[in-house]
Amino acid sequence: MLRYALIFFIVAIIAAIFGFGGIAAGAASIARILFFIFVVLFLISLVSGLLKR
Template identity: 60%
Template sequence: MLRWSITFLVIAIIAAVLGFGGIAGTAAGIAEILFYIFIVLFVLSLIFGRRSKV
């Protein structure tokens, strides 16, 4: 998921440089949402992955 976030961020940067503001904004928004989902899932896996299995 982090790979997709970075991909959309790169697309947003390239679109912004080329002057496509709408596409850049959309790609940046998607990248931001994917990044936040990644962070939440990462933290949850750290919390629940530490539980001992008895």
């Protein structure tokens, strides 16, 4: 999932360089959502791993 967030972030940067503002904004928002989902899942797995010990 973090890989997809990085891919969308790179697409957003490239689209912004070439002047495609709408595509850049859409890709950046998708990257941001995927990154936050990754962080939440990471924290859940971290807490569950600590509770199992």
